[in-house]
Amino acid sequence: MTQNVVPLFKTPDDQPAPAPPALEPVSHLPDPAMVPLWLRTGRAARAVATHERTRAAGRGVVRHGSYVLGGTRIVARRAWDGRTAARYERMIRAAEAAGNYEAAAEWEARGAAFRAARHKRRMDLISSPERIAKNAAYGTGGTIGGLIVIGVALAIATKDPADVVTPLMALVDLVHFLVTLVTMLWGPLVAVGPWAALAGVWAVGRHRQAAPNWALPAQARSSEGEPITPSIVVKALRDLGVPALARAIKDMGDAGASMLGPITIAGCGVEVDVTLPSGVSTNEVQGKRRKLAENLSRHEHEVFITIPAAARTVRLWVADSGALDEPIGPSPLVTNDTMTADYKTGRAPWGQDLRGDAAALSLYQRHLLVTGLSNQGKTVALRSLALWLALDKSVQFLMGDLKGVGDWAMFDGLAHILIQGPTDDHVVQVVEMVEGAVEEMNRRIQAPPGTTFPPLIVLVDEAQVAFMCPVKDEEGRPYGGAKATSRYFMAVRKIHNQGRAVNVLMWQGTQDPTNENLPKLVREGAHTRASLALGTESQARMALGDKAVDGGAAPNLLRPGLDRGTLVVASDGIPIPAGQSSITVRTHYVDDDAAAAITDRAKALRDGVTTLTVIDHGQTRDALADIATVLGDTPRVLTADVLKRLTALDADAYGGWTNGDLKRVLEDAGAEPYKSDGRMVVGRERVHRALAHRDTDGSASAEG
Numbered sequence: 001m002t003q004n005v006v007p008l009f010k011t012p013d014d015q016p017a018p019a020p021p022a023l024e025p026v027s028h029l030p031d032p033a034m035v036p037l038w039l040r041t042g043r044a045a046r047a048v049a050t051h052e053r054t055r056a057a058g059r060g061v062v063r064h065g066s067y068v069l070g071g072t073r074i075v076a077r078r079a080w081d082g083r084t085a086a087r088y089e090r091m092i093r094a095a096e097a098a099g100n101y102e103a104a105a106e107w108e109a110r111g112a113a114f115r116a117a118r119h120k121r122r123m124d125l126i127s128s129p130e131r132i133a134k135n136a137a138y139g140t141g142g143t144i145g146g147l148i149v150i151g152v153a154l155a156i157a158t159k160d161p162a163d164v165v166t167p168l169m170a171l172v173d174l175v176h177f178l179v180t181l182v183t184m185l186w187g188p189l190v191a192v193g194p195w196a197a198l199a200g201v202w203a204v205g206r207h208r209q210a211a212p213n214w215a216l217p218a219q220a221r222s223s224e225g226e227p228i229t230p231s232i233v234v235k236a237l238r239d240l241g242v243p244a245l246a247r248a249i250k251d252m253g254d255a256g257a258s259m260l261g262p263i264t265i266a267g268c269g270v271e272v273d274v275t276l277p278s279g280v281s282t283n284e285v286q287g288k289r290r291k292l293a294e295n296l297s298r299h300e301h302e303v304f305i306t307i308p309a310a311a312r313t314v315r316l317w318v319a320d321s322g323a324l325d326e327p328i329g330p331s332p333l334v335t336n337d338t339m340t341a342d343y344k345t346g347r348a349p350w351g352q353d354l355r356g357d358a359a360a361l362s363l364y365q366r367h368l369l370v371t372g373l374s375n376q377g378k379t380v381a382l383r384s385l386a387l388w389l390a391l392d393k394s395v396q397f398l399m400g401d402l403k404g405v406g407d408w409a410m411f412d413g414l415a416h417i418l419i420q421g422p423t424d425d426h427v428v429q430v431v432e433m434v435e436g437a438v439e440e441m442n443r444r445i446q447a448p449p450g451t452t453f454p455p456l457i458v459l460v461d462e463a464q465v466a467f468m469c470p471v472k473d474e475e476g477r478p479y480g481g482a483k484a485t486s487r488y489f490m491a492v493r494k495i496h497n498q499g500r501a502v503n504v505l506m507w508q509g510t511q512d513p514t515n516e517n518l519p520k521l522v523r524e525g526a527h528t529r530a531s532l533a534l535g536t537e538s539q540a541r542m543a544l545g546d547k548a549v550d551g552g553a554a555p556n557l558l559r560p561g562l563d564r565g566t567l568v569v570a571s572d573g574i575p576i577p578a579g580q581s582s583i584t585v586r587t588h589y590v591d592d593d594a595a596a597a598i599t600d601r602a603k604a605l606r607d608g609v610t611t612l613t614v615i616d617h618g619q620t621r622d623a624l625a626d627i628a629t630v631l632g633d634t635p636r637v638l639t640a641d642v643l644k645r646l647t648a649l650d651a652d653a654y655g656g657w658t659n660g661d662l663k664r665v666l667e668d669a670g671a672e673p674y675k676s677d678g679r680m681v682v683g684r685e686r687v688h689r690a691l692a693h694r695d696t697d698g699s700a701s702a703e704g
């Protein structure tokens with residue numbers, strides 16, 4: 001306790017002051033004198049040797065030494081190549097290693113021509129000393145004679161005979177001067193010459209970076225984003241880990257680049273075709289995408305390997321580093337507000353392919369499936385297609401959005417049905433909507449041959465919700481699932497099987513596919529399959545099919561979050577380069593506001609559509625009111641069109657209606673159809689008047 005008391009007064013003089021605590025010697029620090037000299041020297045030497053400055057100096061020495069050695073080797077090789085047939089031999093070996101015997105024969109012929117020309121030059125050389133001596137004698141004699149003639153002329157002019165030899169003496173003086181000059185310069189030339197030669201080979205070595213990679217300067221060592229050159233591609237292929245390929249490239253020596261076609265700029269990257277040596281299969285290279293990308297100093301997603309039509313060839317597309325992370329421009333749907341669409345002949349502007357060319361998709365008679373992980377842009381991608389198609393006013397939409405947060409709300413007033421919501425009730429509604437489309441399809445199939453039908457797009461977004469729905473109807477049939485009794489599954493399958501020819505088309509957007517939430521038969525029923533980023537290759541196979549994935553399609557290699565809006569598309573509705581099974585499309589982003597502006601334009605093209613947001617099956621319908629609904633704002637509508645619209649509104653109630661049924665209801669109400677321009681029409685004015693005045697006993701109702 002007493003140690004904790006702080007005295008507030010001075011220690012009295014008679015008491016001794018407490019002794020300061022004794023300091024213990026620090027014993028854990030070794031006495032420097034105790035460390036042996038050899039250990040201290042070793043440590044110091046290591047510190048000096050591993051110091052960054054020493055290492056940089058060491059690297060510099062090795063680098064510049066290697067430049068000189070490498071440069072000498074390169075210059076010597078060039079000289080050797082220029083004087084001998086080595087180049088031809090090398091090319092022949094390369095062509096043989098690549099299995100290209102035609103090229104080998106061509107190089108052999110060139111080599112033979114080179115040898116023949118060299119032989120001729122050597123034979124000429126044997127007979128040349130005599131010729132040279134003769135020419136020298138003639139030349140010297142001629143020159144002396146000429147100078148004497150000039151001297152004679154000079155002597156006559158000056159009347160001094162000594163001038164005869166004046167020009168000759170001038171020549172002698174010139175020779176003397178030159179000899180003196182060379183004597184003077186010889187010393188410095190001998191001293192400087194070797195250094196100049198050394199500088200020359202150093203410069204060649206430096207230009208070709210002829211030093212080990214670790215000794216190169218930092219910026220040369222980092223190959224991040226370096227441009228793609230033939231030697232880089234060949235080196236990347238050599239180091240791919242395909243033994244037969246590495247062997248063949250080694251056998252080719254410096255001529256490995258003969259495997260490559262020209263490297264061409266393709267969009268935000270470059271493209272090159274590689275003809276593989278015999279014994280190497282294209283899928284061996286395709287299977288090593290990541291390694292190839294890393295060998296080319298790129299990320300995996302920046303390299304695409306496809307198989308073009310030419311045999312034993314792979315096509316590499318290599319993005320400029322980071323270029324795929326740049327956004328693409330806005331959609332023409334947004335920038336061009338006069339754009340219209342044509343379901344049959346047009347193509348929806350969807351985005352850009354990797355080469356930077358516009359990617360547009362034909363939607364004519366194609367069922368569609370867009371898949372991807374959550375939040376990658378599936379709804380936006382699917383919606384862009386619907387937005388474009390809505391600009392063809394003949395197209396009708398039945399829509400079910402089983403997320404229901406308003407992504408499709410702008411289609412209210414444009415789609416004939418729009419169900420939005422995630423609950424089982426919404427699934428039931430969507431299933432009934434799709435079954436209604438099946439009825440319509442059957443009606444169309446039974447129509448007289450040659451009848452044309454307006455396109456009816458049955459669109460279900462977040463379709464996995466429907467497949468996973470556990471609810472059963474009163475007869476015990478499940479709405480979800482993938483059994484023969486499953487209502488959604490069977491309705492979709494029916495449309496897949498028979499809808500195309502009568503323009504009843506199924507479009508589905510689904511998330512994170514599995515066998516349960518996207519059954520195999522449904523996946524395979526779609527003509528156009530597109531996928532955003534996915535988790536695994538097996539999901540990629542579900543989304544796009546085995547054929548596309550075996551041909552190089554790899555949505556599982558897209559980066560979730562970073563590659564939003566980038567789709568891998570397998571379809572015959574989009575131009576795909578020959579030999580490829582899929583194409584990667586970076587889609588334009590059309591946000592909700594832009595989408596609403598486009599649907600406003602699409603609504604302006606139409607007569608005014610009343611969108612149903614619930615489906616009332618089995619209820620008595622008010623036929624006259626329904627007729628008024630389908631007439632919209634149009635003063636006169638052809639009776640045939642009224643029938644079609646009624647069917648779209650409720651296929652159960654009106655699918656079987658004939659012209660007679662329509663006429664009966666209208667006549668009963670006092671709003672009978674009449675002829676306009678020779679064709680039977682229903683007048684909006686008359687129907688509304690009849691509605692206003694009709695009896696209250698429900699005489700205009702039809703059985704549901």
Ligand SMILES: Nc1ncnc2c1ncn2[C@@H]1O[C@H](COP(=O)(O)OP(=O)(O)OP(=O)(O)O)[C@@H](O)[C@H]1O
Pocket residue numbers: 372373374375376377378379380381511564565566586587588589590
């Ligand atoms: N083409 C695109 N380009 C860039 N970003 C996009 C693109 N499309 C969508 N995105 C971004 O991705 C987000 C999600 O888009 P979207 O709602 O279409 O995804 P989703 O896959 O349908 O999501 P969910 O999992 O909810 O079904 C958007 O809010 C937008 O930020």
